[in-house]
Amino acid sequence: MNTNQNQTQIQKGLTLVLGGTGKTGRRIAAALQAKGVPTRIGSRSANPAFDWHHEAGWDACLHDVEAVYINYAPDLAMPGATDAIQSFVDRAKDHNVKRLVLLSGRGEAEAQACERIVQESGLEWTIVRASWFNQNFSEGAFLDMVMAGQITLPAGDIPEPFVDVDDIAEVAVAALIEPGHAGEVYEVTGPRLMTFADIATELSNAIGREITYISVPHDAFVAGVRDSGAPKDVVWMLDYLFNTVLDGRNAHLTDGVQRALGRPPKDFANYAKAVAATDLWRGAALAAS
Numbered sequence: 001m002n003t004n005q006n007q008t009q010i011q012k013g014l015t016l017v018l019g020g021t022g023k024t025g026r027r028i029a030a031a032l033q034a035k036g037v038p039t040r041i042g043s044r045s046a047n048p049a050f051d052w053h054h055e056a057g058w059d060a061c062l063h064d065v066e067a068v069y070i071n072y073a074p075d076l077a078m079p080g081a082t083d084a085i086q087s088f089v090d091r092a093k094d095h096n097v098k099r100l101v102l103l104s105g106r107g108e109a110e111a112q113a114c115e116r117i118v119q120e121s122g123l124e125w126t127i128v129r130a131s132w133f134n135q136n137f138s139e140g141a142f143l144d145m146v147m148a149g150q151i152t153l154p155a156g157d158i159p160e161p162f163v164d165v166d167d168i169a170e171v172a173v174a175a176l177i178e179p180g181h182a183g184e185v186y187e188v189t190g191p192r193l194m195t196f197a198d199i200a201t202e203l204s205n206a207i208g209r210e211i212t213y214i215s216v217p218h219d220a221f222v223a224g225v226r227d228s229g230a231p232k233d234v235v236w237m238l239d240y241l242f243n244t245v246l247d248g249r250n251a252h253l254t255d256g257v258q259r260a261l262g263r264p265p266k267d268f269a270n271y272a273k274a275v276a277a278t279d280l281w282r283g284a285a286l287a288a289s
Contacts, residue, residue, distance in 0.1 A: 011177045013066030018042035019073055023135050027169035028069055037177055052084050058091050067099040067176050074233050076111035077240055085114045089121045099124040101175045106131040107249040124182040126175035131250050134271040135165045146281055149211055154218040154242045155196045159251050161189035164266040171260040186256035191265050193251055206272035207281045218243055
């Protein structure tokens with residue numbers, strides 16, 4: 001870990017968690033609060049409210065803040081993200097924020113452009129670079145597919161090192177409040193490469209019913225998502241991910257979790273067993289039957 005910057009104690013100042021009700025943000029906010037760190041949730045439903053498309057509200061959110069977890073929704077690859085990140089970083093500097101932790105995307109040139117904005121800010125910074133989340137199958141876009149027993153995606157047999165959101169959150173919390181993480185790029189992955197067929201097998205084993213994977217043509221998939229009434233940004237994001245990022249560029253493991261936390265990352269099988277034990281997928285199956 002990089003210790004060149006002056007970090008001598010755990011940071012206990014007010015921390016702003018953008019996307020504080022989302023997959024990573026709510027876990028980060030809960031962990032910070034459990035550690036006694038004053039925490040402000042950055043979301044449209046919070047008070048003060050945070051909205052990436054309403055800069056006039058940012059000042060209230062940044063008032064008295066010392067550290068910020070930056071999670072740009074829906075993704076840093078979206079058009080306009082670099083302008084938004086630059087504007088937010090400039091505003092954070094105006095408010096004397098000391099530390100920025102950015103959630104970024106693996107293999108995304110646009111995300112790396114946003115990383116450079118944070119890295120060149122003059123503030124303490126840490127980058128947490130991730131890709132496909134385990135929790136997409138229980139809290140995200142693929143839950144309905146698990147419910148239906150068929151994961152139907154244009155993913156072919158490209159392997160990915162799916163990462164657990166709990167690991168991402170723990171790395172981010174460490175970077176927000178602990179010494180020794182400034183100047184680090186933590187590229188985080190799970191402990192093994194998995195195809196979507198492998199994912200279906202692990203889910204089947206955990207749930208106790210068959211989950212199949214069906215590879216479909218990309219254009220047909222995107223058309224189906226669009227016809228389902230999904231928001232335009234969701235359609236764009238899924239099109240981008242499957243057409244651009246899922247080409248094998250990320251088909252390798254990294255040591256980000258180990259370097260940041262001193263332990264190996266969580267495996268998908270353990271995630272699947274834990275979720276199955278909550279009966280989430282069992283209830284889903286009954287609802288779909």
